[in-house]
Structures are given as C-alpha cells and as structure tokens.
Amino acid sequence: MRRLLFLNGIKAFEAAARTGSFAAAGLELSVSAAAVSRMVHLLEERLGVALFERKANKLVLTQAGRAYQSGLTPIFDALASLTAQVTASSVRVLTIGVGHTFAMRWLIPRLSEFRSEEPDIEVRFTTGGASVPFGEDWSCGIKLGTGDWPGLVAEPLFAGDLTPVCVPRLATSLKRPADLKGPSLIRVEHSPEDWPIWLRAANLTRINARGPEFQFYGQALQAAADGLGIAMGIRPYIDDDLAAGRLVAPFDLSVPKGMRWYLLYRSFQTEQRDFAAFRRWIMRAASEPAARPARRIGRASPRN
Template identity: 60%
Template sequence: MVWVRRLPSLNGVKAFEAAARAGSFAAAAEELHVTPAAVSRLVRLLELRLGVGLFARHANRLTLTAAGEAYRVGLTPLLDGLARLTEQVVAMGQRNVVTVGVGPTFAIRWLIPRLADLQSRAPELEVRIATGGAMVPFEEDWTCGIRLGNGAWPGFEAVKLFDADLTPVAAPTLARRLDRRDALRAETLLRVAHAPEDWPRWLAAAGARPIRIAGPEFAYYGQALQAAIDGLGVAMGIRPYIDDDIAAGRLVAPFAVTVPKGAGWYLVHRAARAAEPGFAAFRGWILETANGTVAPPAEKGMITRMVWPA
C-alpha cells in the first residue's frame, strides 16, 4: 500500500500559527498582510479540515484549546525550520555571496588582510564579514563561521584550519630584555579576559615558576596584541593572530616555547551549504591559505618543556 501524505492548507496553518503566537486575528493579519476576516476564515476552514476546535472564541480575546496548544507547540518549530530551509535554498541561487561569521580579532588580524588574494582569484565572489564568531551563537543567515574549539558542534560540519598555539610576544625593544624566563617577572604581563588560562598554561609548559598575572586586562586578543606592539607589556600571543606581526617585525616571540592552547580554528558550516558554488570557492581558498600559513613543525617545535639559562 502506498502511503499518501495528507497535509492541511499551508495558508490555514500559517494563519493559525500566527494568531496563536500573537494572541489575536488582528495581530496575525498585520503580520501576514491580510485582513482579520481572512485570518478568521482560514483558521475556521483549518478547524473543519482537522475536525477539532483550535481556539475558544470570546468577545474580546482568543484562547487556545488543548488541541490548539498542542498544534501550536509543534507547528512553530516546523515553520521556523521551513523558513530556514527556504533561505538556504534561495542562497544557493545567490552563488556569489558568502557571509562569514568570525570574531573581530580573527577578522582584522588574519582574514581581512588576505581577502585581496581571494578577490584576485574569484573577482565575482562577494564576501560579507559578520563579526561575532565564537562569542555569539551561529546565525542562520551566515554561510559559514570561523570558530575556536575542539571541532565538535552538533548539527554542523567543521574542518580544521590550524592549531591555536601560544607563545609570549612583545615589541622589539622590550623583547631584548627577555633573555630568560625570570625576566618576565619584571615586566607587565597583559591579560585577555576570556582566556585567563593562557599564561598559566604556557608558564607550566615552559617549566617556569608561577607568576602573578596582574597587568591590564583586555576583552579581546587583538587589543592585548596592539598594546604589546605599543610597548605596554608582554602579551600572550596566539596563532595565527601573531604571524603577520612577527613577519613584519612589529612583534617578537623571544622564547622558543610554543604551547598548544588545547583548541583549534575551524571552518564551520551546515551540511546544506556545501553545495553552494560561492561557499565551495571560499572553502577551497581558505583551506589552501590556512595550510600555507601554519608554520612547519621545525619552526613551531611543539615544545612542552624547556630548560632555561640560570
């Protein structure tokens, strides 16, 4: 026997769900751009189709029946999912637009400086930057996101871009004073509010005695790194944020110890996005670019402990 899907009128379903959510036919009518009488008629036809009352109608208000409440609870997420799916399918037709959700520091210190290369390779591709990244939930209108973590985000696909490795950095003049680990005790150690574990992690891996980290605190890595460039103190650098500054001589990594943060940077997206040509072009470019950015093992060293001079 062939199963036949029997569905009610979508217009009736939309009218009911809007009225149930808004609490009145008038409010639903405004949302749906129809008249209150049209909403009332669509809901009544839906009730006849289902054979059950969804609203108890009073002089000045509507109340949901038990059946109506059960229907509303199930319908709202279904309609939300349908709206998201529709947006994704529409986006597949917008082949040349990619919206990337990314933290402000990653955007400024790594992604934006490299977009000219992407533009030269794919001049028809429009990249839109939505800052937030790891600090906010993944937004439905993002094509993809770049996030710091362990690669496990339920409902998403994630491909690793590079490891997040830690090492102290300072302006060249200040870095000359850092000829041994104990020299850090005489310097201002800059902090990042959401990463209080970075300094203790690096000091422990370097075999250093604990140091009280009491320097200025910043909301983002980018702010702490700019303060280090300006000579305010020593910042805990995280790759890839520091790579360009080190290459340009704005920052120096005075110690040979590079410690894994215990997380990595990932390109995160919903599976449905993989079929979009624009995203495929962006994905290929960023994976190639990230692969060229990661320092070779001999340079990174992945040293977890080091003997320092006395």
C-alpha cells in the same frame, strides 16, 4: 491540498531539538526561551503528541520527537539551500560570521587573494565571536573552540597555540622564561587561562600575570606592539607581526591552548559554488606555514 500546522511552532521545535535547549533555540531565532517553549507546547497540543520530555535543566526528545526532528532538519536545510540558489542567481554574496580580531589580524589582510580569484563574489562580515550563535544568514563562520557545534560541519583551520610576544627592544632583556615579571604580562579579559597554561608548561608556577588587561586579543597585541609589555600571542593572530618583525617570540616554546580554529558551515552548503570556492581558498591559505614555527611543548624542554 497541503495541511501545514503552525509553521512557527515547527521551526521552534526543530531549533530546540537540534540545539538541545529552548534558550539556544531562542538565540538562533531571536526570541526568548519562554517564547520557544510556548510555541513548542502549542505545536504538541495541535499534533496531539509529546515531542519532549522536560527534565531539570535539559530537554529529552520522545520517540515521536526524534522521528519528527530527523525529518524536519533536512527539509529546513533544503529550503535554505534552495533560497540561497535562487538569490545567488542575481547577487553573489558570501556572509562570514567572524570575530573582529580574526577578521582584522588574519582574514582581511589576505582577502585580496580570494577577491583576485573570485572577483564576482561579494564578501560580507558579520559579528561572529565565540559566544555568538551561528546565524541563519551566514554562509559560514570561523570560531575558536573544541569542534563541538551540533548540526554544523566543523573543519579545523589552525591549532590555537600560545607563545609570548613583544617588541624586539623588550626581548633583549628576556634571556629565559624566568626573566618574565608579572606586572609586564599583558592579559586578555576573556582568556584568563592563557598565561597560567604557558607558565605551567615553562615550570614558572610562581609568576602571576598582573599587567594591563584588555577585552580582546587584538587590543592586547596592539599594546605589545606599542611596547607596553609582553602579550600572550595565539596563532594565527601573530603570524603577520612575526613575519614583519613588529613582534618577536623571545622563547622557543609554544603551548597548545586546548582549542582550535574551525570553519563552520551547514552540510548542504558544500553544493553552493560561492561557498565551495571560499572553502577551497581558506583551507589552502590556512595550510601555509606560520612565519616562525615555534617549538611545540613535548618535543624539547623549555629554557628555565
């Protein structure tokens, strides 16, 4: 007869060991950091061994903790895979954690292509912005970052390159980057560094973006499309607008943001045929050239 000790505590410990903190584990498990800490402490009492060394602002696994986690994580992954296989036999559902702007400006306009290839797979979206942890029910996620997501496979999709965009009418008065004026530069609240990065690359350190501020890229780009000012565009959000002529990039200067878009998933999911089909499709779609490849900084000097 199997002797299973305190499954909630085991789950809490594995999440804390994998993510590196009680707070991150709490977000993943939808409980408080204090609740995770209590469950791990009870587990340690029942096992009779210490699993963590609790130091200021960080957790350090003991030798026993490392051994326990190295065995537990594959077990939980296998359990998730088995559950997915059982449920997939009756309903083929692919759940994608993706931010609203990425979904609206790139993924949804191309989703009919995937549906035509895989009509039996039901695609569902769930909130998946940069600050949202990877959900247990996600088949995969699409996030902007540096590629460092412990416990997940991160495959690059796009470089997060920056270039200003506006409507053609406004572009006629922009002969060179120095023609930009601070009050016309539309800002994004959660990415205040975008304009300074690009302006430094264009040798325009005296210009400060002071235009209208919006919470998300999608709102800022819509404001630019409505003629409110010049927005900082980021790939791939601007690809379709540039191709259709709704927006133009007045300057031939593209600057790396220092982040990339990644497809995130757990390693065992490569064995699931529905995810494998989506992965093949999105990697192929992401490899298609942008509508207007802008010159990368470093290859030529900007026009001042």
